[in-house]
Amino acid sequence: MEPENILTTSISAAFDAVFTMSSDWSRMLHLKSTGFLQQTDTPVTDWLHQYIPQEDQARVAHMVREAVARKQRFRLIHRVRTANGGTGWALSSAVPVMDNQEQIVEWLVGSIDITESHRASDVTRTARQVAERQIRLYETITASTPDLIYVFDLNYRFTYANKALLAMWGKEWEAAIGKGLRENGYEDWHANMHEREIDTVRRTKLPIRGEVSFPHAVLGRRIYDYIFTPVFNEIGDVEAIAGTTRDITDIRNAEMKIVESENRFRNMAEGADVMINVTDGQGTNVYFNRLWAVVTGRTIPDLLASGWLDLVHPDDKIRIERLLAERTEKKLRWKSEFRIVRADGSYLWLLLQATPRFHSDGSFAGYINSLVDITDIKENEQRKNDFISTISHELRTPLTSATGFVEILQARAVSDGDQHAASMLTIVEKQLDKMTRMLHNFLNAARFESSNMHMRIERFDISILLHELEEELKATVTSHILSFKSREIWIDADKEKIAQVIHNLISNAIKYSPAGSAITIDCDIINGQLRLTVEDYGPGIRLEDQPLIFTRFYRVRNTQTKYVPGFGIGLFICSEIVKAHNGQIAVESWPGKGSAFYFTLPVA
Numbered sequence: 001m002e003p004e005n006i007l008t009t010s011i012s013a014a015f016d017a018v019f020t021m022s023s024d025w026s027r028m029l030h031l032k033s034t035g036f037l038q039q040t041d042t043p044v045t046d047w048l049h050q051y052i053p054q055e056d057q058a059r060v061a062h063m064v065r066e067a068v069a070r071k072q073r074f075r076l077i078h079r080v081r082t083a084n085g086g087t088g089w090a091l092s093s094a095v096p097v098m099d100n101q102e103q104i105v106e107w108l109v110g111s112i113d114i115t116e117s118h119r120a121s122d123v124t125r126t127a128r129q130v131a132e133r134q135i136r137l138y139e140t141i142t143a144s145t146p147d148l149i150y151v152f153d154l155n156y157r158f159t160y161a162n163k164a165l166l167a168m169w170g171k172e173w174e175a176a177i178g179k180g181l182r183e184n185g186y187e188d189w190h191a192n193m194h195e196r197e198i199d200t201v202r203r204t205k206l207p208i209r210g211e212v213s214f215p216h217a218v219l220g221r222r223i224y225d226y227i228f229t230p231v232f233n234e235i236g237d238v239e240a241i242a243g244t245t246r247d248i249t250d251i252r253n254a255e256m257k258i259v260e261s262e263n264r265f266r267n268m269a270e271g272a273d274v275m276i277n278v279t280d281g282q283g284t285n286v287y288f289n290r291l292w293a294v295v296t297g298r299t300i301p302d303l304l305a306s307g308w309l310d311l312v313h314p315d316d317k318i319r320i321e322r323l324l325a326e327r328t329e330k331k332l333r334w335k336s337e338f339r340i341v342r343a344d345g346s347y348l349w350l351l352l353q354a355t356p357r358f359h360s361d362g363s364f365a366g367y368i369n370s371l372v373d374i375t376d377i378k379e380n381e382q383r384k385n386d387f388i389s390t391i392s393h394e395l396r397t398p399l400t401s402a403t404g405f406v407e408i409l410q411a412r413a414v415s416d417g418d419q420h421a422a423s424m425l426t427i428v429e430k431q432l433d434k435m436t437r438m439l440h441n442f443l444n445a446a447r448f449e450s451s452n453m454h455m456r457i458e459r460f461d462i463s464i465l466l467h468e469l470e471e472e473l474k475a476t477v478t479s480h481i482l483s484f485k486s487r488e489i490w491i492d493a494d495k496e497k498i499a500q501v502i503h504n505l506i507s508n509a510i511k512y513s514p515a516g517s518a519i520t521i522d523c524d525i526i527n528g529q530l531r532l533t534v535e536d537y538g539p540g541i542r543l544e545d546q547p548l549i550f551t552r553f554y555r556v557r558n559t560q561t562k563y564v565p566g567f568g569i570g571l572f573i574c575s576e577i578v579k580a581h582n583g584q585i586a587v588e589s590w591p592g593k594g595s596a597f598y599f600t601l602p603v604a
């Protein structure tokens, strides 16, 4: 083989493409390749565009210019357009061929195809970049949490500690990592405990959770909650233990405060001479204080299991059950009086105040019921009632005879033509009439209390009764504008008592609404029942007082009603009479605007 040929052959064997360039690289003279780059036998002037992809053209051109100027060989890794039209990577070495005058005759260039290895290193580079990005991400996360995050190797040495943990130790990374627990300031007992836990996690391959309390350099004694988790290698063995620790001192302190305040409440509730019980949001009893057991003779577990409703006096039970259901459904505060049976079988009167309670998010949490013994007050009330009833009864006889004598005297004055005496006697008669009505009310109140109502049922047309009342009232009432509206409606009822109800409602409207205002009395059939409404434009009644005004002796105390005289029995009597007739009485009222009292009765 010719020496020249040997050279060309060995060069060709060492490179994947061999080519020659003109002295100034303006032309590629020819190129030989084994499939890596496009071969050519004829000179190519725009070799840069043909062989080099655009992103590397500037870099390659620059390198060439430098080399030509310095007449120096060079090496370059660059992208190439491969013979199959794709992009590859080449390591090219260019050597200038000189003549005797040290002038460049041409350049001899060899390129090695490094596409594969370059791609592989690309992959490692990308993998490294991804890993670095992830490390940065985790570093940011672990550095920004106040929780302590760390990793132990199987020899109990820290291989990672986040910023918070390093800060807690007061150490730099280099001083702490690779060190064991004791070297990082853990006391013996503490280090031993964690080392045993690391062993356990390693053996069981399961996480461990614990709580530990120890002093912090600055913050004093703190409580920590921690979790050790196994880190597995690719064959499933534990190769490290990752841990996180959270400072739960504040949570624990808050919990302790709640327990303390609950204990304080319990002590107060246990010592109080008020019966207290608490229910949850579902109405289940969750607490009874000791007094409940003392009064009822039941054990607290019994009370918790069966509640207190079956202890209520049979006469009060239906009313209380109804109130309980109604008020609880609307989650309202409510009050009521009723009797419950004592351990010895006797009854005591209680005043119940039921207060709804709510969680901090506003959801319903149940009721707190406090019950005070009002037996003494009730007995006093009874005595007062008996007294009033006796007095009323005693006064009735002289009053009846006084009324009789006044009537006789009046008749005589009229026949004698004594106008002066006659009109004075009319006034006396009206006053006696008022007094009689009052006594009537008192007596009725006492009678209703002992469920002793005597009824004289007859069939009558209510419009006639209303007409009589209208005549009577229009003659005597000048302070208000009364207007009556009714139609023929027949009912079976005690006429005198129904008249008393209507009279009481109208008297209240007159008593409580301003002089000169209108009062309307309207009677009609609604939903198949008689409905009589007395409406006024007075001060109205607040919602919370509305159910109470029908109870005996209840009077609303406010600036408008303070100076209006009364005993608080009028509406109680109305309500008892209406109920005895299987009717209902109620009020609709708008404070500041007025009230509409109405009752219903079955029609005949």
Ligand code: ADP
Pocket: 508, 509, 512, 513, 536, 538, 539, 540, 541, 549, 554, 555, 556, 557, 561, 565, 566, 567, 568, 569, 570, 571, 572, 595
């Ligand atoms: P009394 O009028 O003697 O106080 P009642 O039993 O008739 O007793 O009424 C109970 C309470 O109801 C009254 O004290 C008053 O506060 C309120 N009330 C009754 N009727 C009206 C009304 N028409 N307007 C405003 N408040 C009224």
